[in-house]
Amino acid sequence: MLGLALVGTAWWLGRDTPAPAPEAGTSAPGGVVPPASDPAPIVPAGRPVVPVVDAAWTAQVAEATGIPPVAVNAYAVAELRLRTEAPSCSMGWSTLAGIGWVESHHGSIHGSILGLDGRAEPPIVGPALDGTGGFAAIPSDPLLAAWHGDPTWDHAVGPLQFISSTWDRWRSDGDGDGVMDPNDLDDAAYAAARYLCHDGHDLATGEGWAEAVFSYNHDDAYVASVYAAASGYAASAG
Template sequence: MAETAQSTEAPEHPARPLPPYVPRLAFAGGLVLTGLILIMTVGVNRPDGAEPPPPAPQPQPALAVPDQKPQPGVATPRAGLAAPPDRPTVSDAAELETWANRVAAKTRLPVADLSAYGRAEMWLRRQKPGCHLSWATLAGISHVEAAQGRPGPITLEPDVWAKHSARATSDGKQPDPKDRDDAAFATARYLCAAGDDVATPEGWWKSMRTFDSAVPYVQEVFSAADAYADASVAP
C-alpha cells in the first residue's frame, strides 16, 4: 500500500469571529429602519381604511363695523331680524334658539349672547310695547363695552341695577348681574323706562344718552347696532 503524500500547501487559517458588538449594531439598525418605514406609511395604508381626521375649523373673524359717526337725533340704527313672538303660556325656547342660530351665522356673534338679546326684546315687546327696542341695540352696547375692555355681560351701575334688574328666565332665582340674560334684560328695561319710542331717532338717542351721555360712545353703539342689524337680514 502506497504511503500517503504529505501536502505542501500551507494550512488555512480559521475564520476570525465577529466582534460581539456587530450583531447588536445590525439588530438596532434594523429596528430603526423598520420604525422609519412605519412612520412614513402610517396613514397611507390604514388597516381600517379610515381617513385622518379633518383639521379643526378656524374661528370666523368678527363682523366689520363701519365707523358712521351719525349726528345725535338724526337717525336710528336698523332693527334687524325680529326675535320670535313672545308666548307667555307656552315655551318659546325652541323658536328663540332657531332664531339665535340663524342670526349668529350672519353676524358672527355667539349664539348664547344673541339668545340673551333676543329674549330681552321678546320680554320688552310685551311689557313695553311702545318702546320697540331691537336686540341689535343691546348687541351694539355689548360690542362697545368689549372694545373698551369690559368683556362679558353689560355692566350697569349698582343703583340702576337695583331699580331695573329682573330675572330673565323666570326660574324664581334672584337676578344676577354676571348672568348675560339678566344683564341684557335689565339693560333693556332701563332703555325703555322713560316710555320713549326707540324706533325713532329722537327716542333712540334720548334713551341711549340716558344710558351713557357721551356722544362718541353712543355713535359707536349706533354703528355696531346698525352693522349687526344689516347683516341679520342679508340674503
C-alpha cells in the same frame, strides 16, 4: 360720564372713528325680529314666563353676525319681553347687541369666555371708580361688592357693566331661574332693555333711539359706537 346710569365706559376698547349717531327724523337701527316658539314653557309658580326664541333664527343670526348664540338669545328674549311690557318703546335685539359689543364684546373681552349659562368666565369687572383716571368716585355698596370684591370703591360688573345704583333699581331675572345676577347676560340684557324703555322714548325713531342710548351713557362717542355696532348687526342679520 360714570355713575350716571349704566356704565358704558368702553375703557378697554381701542375704537376706530365711530359712525355718526342717528339724527332727528332718521331711522334707528333695526333688523329681523326674533320669533317666539310656541307653546310658552311651563315655569314654576312665581317665576316669570320667559319667551322661547326660535332656535333656527338664533343660529342663523349668530352665524351672520358673529355674536355667540347665547348672547343672541339673551338679546332676543329681552326684545320679546319688552314687546309685551313696553310695546311703544320698540326695543330691538340689535340695540342690545350693539351695547353688548361696546361694553364687553358680548362677554368675551380680555380673554373671558361666555358660557352656555350666560356668564363670562372669568367674570368681567371694570376698574375701581375711585375718582382717578377720569372716573367718578363712587363708594362701594354691599349689593355689588359681593360681585366685584372691593369693599371701598364700586366697580362696574358683568357683560353690560352695571354699577351698584343702577343694578339696585333695574336688577332683573331675564331667564326665569329665580336669580338676578349682573354677571348673567340673560339678566343684564333684560335689565338694560327695561332701563332703555323706562322713560318713554320710541326706539323706532332715530331721535328716540339716540336719546335712550345717551341716557345709558352720557357720551356722544359712546352713542355713535353703539349705533355703528347695532346697525352692522342688523344689516348682517338681514
